Amino acid sequence: MTSGETEASKDGEFWLFGYGSLIWKPPPHFDRRIPGWVTGYVRRFWQASQDHRGTPTAPGRVVTLISEDYWSTLRDRDPHPSPPDNKVWGVAYRIIPSRVDEVKTYLDIREINGYTIHYTPFHPASELHRPDHPGEEEERGPIRALVYIGTPDNDQFVGPQDPQELAAHIYRSEGPSGLNRDYLWGLERSLEELCPESGDEHVRDLAERVRRIAAREEGGGVEERDVRREEHEGHHEFRRRESVDEVEETEKMGED
Ligand code: BEZ
Numbered sequence: 469m470t471s472g473e474t475e476a477s478k479d480g481e482f483w484l485f486g487y488g489s490l491i492w493k494p495p496p497h498f499d500r501r502i503p504g505w506v507t508g509y510v511r512r513f514w515q516a517s518q519d520h521r522g523t524p525t526a527p528g529r530v531v532t533l534i535s536e537d538y539w540s541t542l543r544d545r546d547p548h549p550s551p552p553d554n555k556v557w558g559v560a561y562r563i564i565p566s567r568v569d570e571v572k573t574y575l576d577i578r579e580i581n582g583y584t585i586h587y588t589p590f591h592p593a594s595e596l597h598r599p600d601h602p603g604e605e606e607e608r609g610p611i612r613a614l615v616y617i618g619t620p621d622n623d624q625f626v627g628p629q630d631p632q633e634l635a636a637h638i639y640r641s642e643g644p645s646g647l648n649r650d651y652l653w654g655l656e657r658s659l660e661e662l663c664p665e666s667g668d669e670h671v672r673d674l675a676e677r678v679r680r681i682a683a684r685e686e687g688g689g690v691e692e693r694d695v696r697r698e699e700h701e702g703h704h705e706f707r708r709r710e711s712v713d714e715v716e717e718t719e720k721m722g723e724d
Pocket of ligand 1: 485486487488489490491580583616617
């Protein structure tokens, strides 16, 4: 928890910002989901995952947010240095008021594989940016939202990596929640579905590198299989969680 803050609020509301798996795996008990962005950070696959997309002996790689101040001191080997307009796109969830205490207790006790709780202003996208949501009540101004960040001082923080080595690492990693590459491709697709400008070049570049590795390793079959999977799955449909218990038992909130 940063700055001794204990709650996220806008007029007493509680919002949670997701920039990783939360985009397509929502928390329990939300009544609104709004695409938008935060600033002051870059999203990077710089957090090791021992419990979901890797194992303790062979950790995978998942995203975290790096503060731009810290990031500017590093030699980032990524070919796409920062997001357009310095926006990190994701979604914010408003937790149903009567369930806030339950969800907060659940969130506050959880430290997920090195991630800690922080608060940041979230900027809802205007309708212009999300034509799929016409008529939805427009949010004004930034909303204070809780966000999970794996900061550079946590044990799972990896830091800058060569993009091709990182892609190869993601390609070969797997954990209890599935293949690391499915997390990467899921994130790429979820971001592109948010709005026309919400794609992230770091994510897109890595996803493309992993696709090329997969095509090389697995022959032509990979593309065909991906097309079939896309046809089967269609767009990401996020499944509403009915209780925090259900989430605990299955994937755990904020699994990656
Ligand atoms: C997310 O924003 O999706 C997320 C970030 C860190 C841990 C879990 C989820």
